[in-house]
Amino acid sequence: MTIFLRLLDETEKGEALSSASIAIRNGACPTCASIINPSEFNKIPGAPFAYWVSSAVRDSFEIFGTAAEEGLEARQGLATADDFRFVRLVWEIEPSRGIKWRFFSKGGAYSKFYGSIHLLVSWGNGQDQMLAILNPKSGKTKSNIWMLPDTIKSYFFRPGFTWSRRSAKGLSFRALPEDCIFSDKGPTVFLPHDDVSQTLSAMAVTNSSAYSFLVSLQIAAGSYEAGVILRTPIPKICEEDERRLAELSFQSWSLKRKLDETTETSLAFVLPFGLRSSLGEYHPPAMELTLNGLQANIDDITFDLYGFSEADRAAALGSPGSTNEDSMVTAQDPEDSEDDDGVDAIDQTDSLLSWTVGVAFGRFDLRLATGEREAPHEPDPFDPLPAKSPGMLPDGAAPFHDHSGILVDDQGHPHDLPRLIEEVLARVQADVPGNVRRWLQRDFFLLHLKQYSKSRRKAPIYWPLSTSSGSYTLWCYYPNLTSQTLYVAVNDFIEGPNGKLCLVRRELTALREKGSARSSEDEKRYEVLQTLELELIELRDTLLQIAPTYHPNHDDGVQITAAPLWQLFRHKPWQKILKDTWAKLEKGEYDWAHLAMAYWPTRVREKCKTDKSLAIAHDLEHLYAEAEPKGAKARGLKKDAE
Template sequence: MLAILNTTSGKTKSNIWMLPDTISSYFFRPGFTWSRRSAKGLSFRGLPEGCIFSDKGPTVFLPRDDSELIMASMAIFNSSAYSFLVSLQIAAGSYEAGVILRTPFPNIEKSVRNTLSNLSFQAWSKKRRLDETTETSLAFVLPAELLSRVSDHHPAALETELTDIQSKINAIAFDLYGFSEADRAAALASSGSTNDGSGDVVDDADDTEEDSAEAIDRTDGLLAWAVGVSFGRFDWRLATGEREPVPEPDPFDPLPAKSPGMLPDCDEPFHAQNGILVDDQGHPHDLPRLIEELLQRVENEVPGDVRSWLRREFFPLHLKQYSKSRRKAPIYWPLSTTSGSYTLWLYYPSLTGQTLYTVINDFIEGPNGKLARIRSDIAGFREKGSARSRDEDRALEALQTLELELIELRDLMLQIAPTYRPNHDDGVQITAAPLWEQFRHKPWQKVLKDTWAKLKKGDYDWAHLAMTYWPERVCEKCKTDKSLAIAHDLEHLYVEPESTARSHRNIDA
């Protein structure tokens, strides 16, 4: 759904959604968008070049895609005056395109437009700076614990400056709309005195769902970043000054593939690995040790017991951090034995059809695998016979239990591996579903178990994983479901209904 704004007359064209020229004329253009339903209030956000929109994210475009005009207009749309005029027409929380179309837009002289554009750009830049410590943002550079050491990053000061900018925008908008002092007071009271959207630009492919990812404290943010560096996701050199962050982009530049804090392609990671690390003291790919080494490298104190934090706190924290609205997409996967005494960490972006075999052959089995080391320790205890102490008996019992759990984990992976063909287009939840038994975090395990049941039932037959496990069923559906056939590149299987085919022939005639 879109609206075309005429900034001279203040009028808009009617709603247009998927008319014949929508894709060619409006997709991939810069503009600004908003959420039709929101409990947080009306907020307009910039839409960068290269994006598409849907009916859930109505979009406003301006003539010639003038970025200065877009920023100035977005400032007015995010003003308390405009929000107040919208609120007079609707119930709170529902912002349909028709209401936006009916709300008047003032004429703006060039000098005022320049001022509004500059204010809007300043707000965007400062909001982007606030996001530089948010790991899931495309503006991410470093965690707060480190960024404050290498740059002038003061969130409280930025928030104060943003409030001042919003006040200036509100004052200009009130003048343009001709609000009296009483009207201004009513509008400010109605909007809570500020509008949070002035400088926002969409940095997510699906920003119409507004529930934010979980915020975390500085220590957790530091350790979570260290996990990412260990997997080759983030670049530790930004914390040492060996690499400078990339310059700030323009507000409507196409979204980057990576945030500034991520490791550039082809650069050497902090630790060479193939997307598999392990919680196993003494192992060369021991994740807690890598975290500690990294923090020492960037000259930051190691906060507490990293191994305990990784085992008890990290995944619940990570799951919340990488969840937004109904979408849950953790990228670090802990696959554990039944008791959780041995955990392998898989990095989702590096996941392939060979990953489980690598886990089995290089980490569990093999001459240097965990089972070989445990069996060697068990043999040593058994050789002592009756000379074992009580503590050694307990240690032997624990090793024997772990051996059985590792065998169980190995056998389960051997069962899954031959048919496991992960495809990142399926998304995290579906890709992880066949492994649900190996996750020990109960809420996530339940989500994956339910997802696996729905996969088996046929609810997600658009997924590549469904084609891998149930090809006959999916191919049969492709005969009658064109969208499914397209998803699997099997359009040749689709049989068009006779009535549709006949109508096409009549049109051709």
């Protein structure tokens, strides 16, 4: 037998150790001491020194079958080896993408039962491109796609529940809908025959405090690998318990999804928080309390199934002294964690105004807030994800305001964005919160950039293209972007009989003709207009310089598509990202992009001759020529002596 002392909760550890040692020498057993036969540790896979848990907890690994033995299957999925090339945020790609882009589950922030999926992965010919990208040293495919045999790939598009392989916040399982691909960072559990009730029930058990506690005993490096999940014991569940757990699991999923209905970038989005109550009662604090109650019910059932004592339950629920000191989950490098997907809570006023911008551009459906359209029905947890969120304008529906993909910050203009925002607010009977124009000019893009950045991708869809001082701004809508957009910006907004430049010149002419009769106010206005005229000319010329070779393709994603316009953005951090991206495009680092082919076709076509992946990307496989294997060098013959 061996004596183990646990002093994690002691402030003065030296003094506590001395006192415990004296007590043991005197034949007493202090509360911090555990007397255990080391062979007990062999009950737990890996034989960790789990001396602080009861013998009953350790016995769980022998009494119950493993998750694998109970029919659960867990698989690790796709690693593209180049996410910047092959992965996009949902809003970067057209909703009518078909099978070319598929929903991609990639771990994500800590969240039990429900998690928003916001990524797409290039599938279609993307698979062939990944296979053709080779490691120059080994000659093997960089992506793990070559390691995924058909038996593994067959798990793609099946319903199950997934988790983050590395997480600083702990283990959490959430539903994975049908028609998704999962990544190596988001392994997934499957049940035989994809039975919904069994899957929901198993998700409840794995999200229980008891199961998480048993997993934590095996973790030494903060990585929740599929093997650990499969070898953790699962209790036998009768039909009645399965039904109860499945119902609790479904209710938890439903409430978590409902909480996500006010997140603008979510596929569950309906309305911003300030308007959500127009579709029925909506009280997040009450929903959170209900979720806590559901989790407590799940824990009670699973504790009984595992046969945990009150002391074991307290340990599993995180009472003092239950921490696994071998666990490094909370101390890992944040770069290894997938917990970066969460966005800071957005002010209610900002979320309302952001939604009004989306309504003005035709992204969101005003009718949900006015009662002209019924609230969408709730899907089931494993239903395929929609191409659009319920809050977005359905295909074929009339937008709030007809436009060509460009709105403008220009008082009095028929496409003036601040005026449209105020009109939307009036339609939903919401007060205009302060100076909307000032908010649009100073606050909105920073907020928008944060909202539309996830999984280390930044993908704003409302682009403010401005004069050098920011005195005149065209707001371009990325989903409507075409090769004609820049010409439209010049012809319809800057030049033309009603263009801003023409109007400025008319006013300048009128002031100039006043001559010495100009007042001091006239003089100030005259100077402002002269500066604005020069800035508008510069903006026009820059747009016309870019336009002839600018052929955007949404498959390239926001960052690359916006890169040629970097000098027209006034937000310095975003401008720097785009400038750096443009420099890399010029150097040929992103020659897989359609934009690279538009600007440097000769260079890209030449590369396609030797790079199969690029050839596939540009549908130029006929240019690719397989390199001949290098043969052995012929040995030279010695010349005969003369």
